Amino acid sequence: MSFQSILGNFALILFVLTVGTGIVWFLDVFFLSKQRRLAADKALAEFDARTAKLEADGIRVEQGKRAEIEASILRQPVWIEYSGSFFPVIALVFFLRSFLYEPFKIPSSSMLPTLFVGDLILVNKFEYGIRLPIINKKVVEVSNPQRGDVMVFKYPVDPTVDYIKRVVGVPGDKVTYRNKRLLINGKTLSYQAMPDFLDEEHLNYSKQYTENLTGVSHRILNDEQAPAFVRDPFNFPKRENCTYDTEGFSCVVPEGHYFMMGDNRDNSLDSRYWGFVPDQNIVGKAFFIWMNLGNIKRIGSFN
Incomplete structure (x- = not known):
């Protein structure tokens, strides 16, 4: 180290x-x-x-x-x-x-419109099991991540870095992304159009939708100018579980792993590129914004 x-x-x-x-x-x-x-x-x-x-x-x-x-x-x-x-x-x-609880600061716009840059969030450390600090080894089982959870985890490429994304695939799921729409185990998720979202940091508008991720409704963003295919995915562990083409990709989530995506779909470096998150990399479940120094109206829970 x-x-x-x-x-x-x-x-x-x-x-x-x-x-x-x-x-x-x-x-x-x-x-x-x-x-x-x-x-x-x-x-x-x-x-x-x-x-x-x-x-x-x-x-x-x-x-x-x-x-x-x-x-x-x-x-x-x-x-x-x-x-x-x-x-x-x-x-x-x-x-x-x-x-119990650990604070984190959102560093990027990959989780817009759910989480903004500068949001100070709380992460529940025992939701997914009690783990020994430093080595992050689970010693007590509590529950497992579910589709739709916003989760903090150790970046598989560099475990010294914490990432935050949304769980879209749990062990055994087949996650397919076609023309910017998710299919879970062959079933297309439902999407409802919303007013365009203004990213005040970059001063640009994105298409906004409500996505129903097998019972968890949350907002996502799409950039109409961005391609649907994944450009230059990494050679990550268990890459053989995934296939890529010009319309998107399809991955089968291996046992003990999770597939993560950012809500800002065309501006997120996530499992599409660097692969699956192993259980031992899990930090906890994000559930509450306790402060944003630039906008105190951001304080509260989120989906």
């Missing part, structure tokens, strides 16, 4: 910080603080002996000196104090984003 990859893996950074601050906290609570207490008791005993001797000689000793000595010895070193303060906060954040 490269240094740049480590910097980009926030979960790994959090894990290292949690372990590091936790070790310091544990050592201080069960070992270092007791050593400071013993050192303080020894110093106070010596101070009391000297005080008693001085007072016996008629010399008065300032009473606040004893408390000052004790506080000075018991005071935590700065590095221990900061570690102990940050540990519970870092540990809580690590637990929340590893097992």
Whole structure:
């Protein structure tokens, strides 16, 4: 793993910080603080002996000196104090984003009109099973991704990068794309025309439709100028499950894998190009926009 990859893996950074601050906290609570207490008791005993001797000689000793000595010895070193303060906060954040909810920011327009560039979303980390952080190994089964889910996953070509697309094919499905229309297991999905969509970032209009993905209705975009065929698909694993022609493609989703597509159909680098998403790459189910600094009206759930 490269240094740049480590910097980009926030979960790994959090894990290292949690372990590091936790070790310091544990050592201080069960070992270092007791050593400071013993050192303080020894110093106070010596101070009391000297005080008693001085007072016996008629010399008065300032009473606040004893408390000052004790506080000075018991005071935590700065590095221990900061570690102990940050540990519970870092540990809580690590637990929340590893097992419950993780925030993501939408970086591209591939999921328009469902998700906009700059949308800050929440991803449910336990919807598709509880996974060990860092290695992303599933240890508890909960449920599996369903057609229509918006899912975050590790990009198969570069697992250090997170992608977000919509699940259009589950294991065993035959996904066919002909003239910009999806067929699942031989059945054409229903489409309803909507007013054209204005992409304010690029200042262009796209054809907009409501697509019913076997019970999940959501909006998609089509660019009439873009071809229906897939240009230069990658040589991805299990490529033999797919056939490509001038009208589109057809793929049979292998066991333990999912076929993903962006809602902005002609402006999305997705499974059409780089293939299937294995189960071990799943991060979680996206379900809520919690902020968009450019448009607070974007806050809310989505299909």
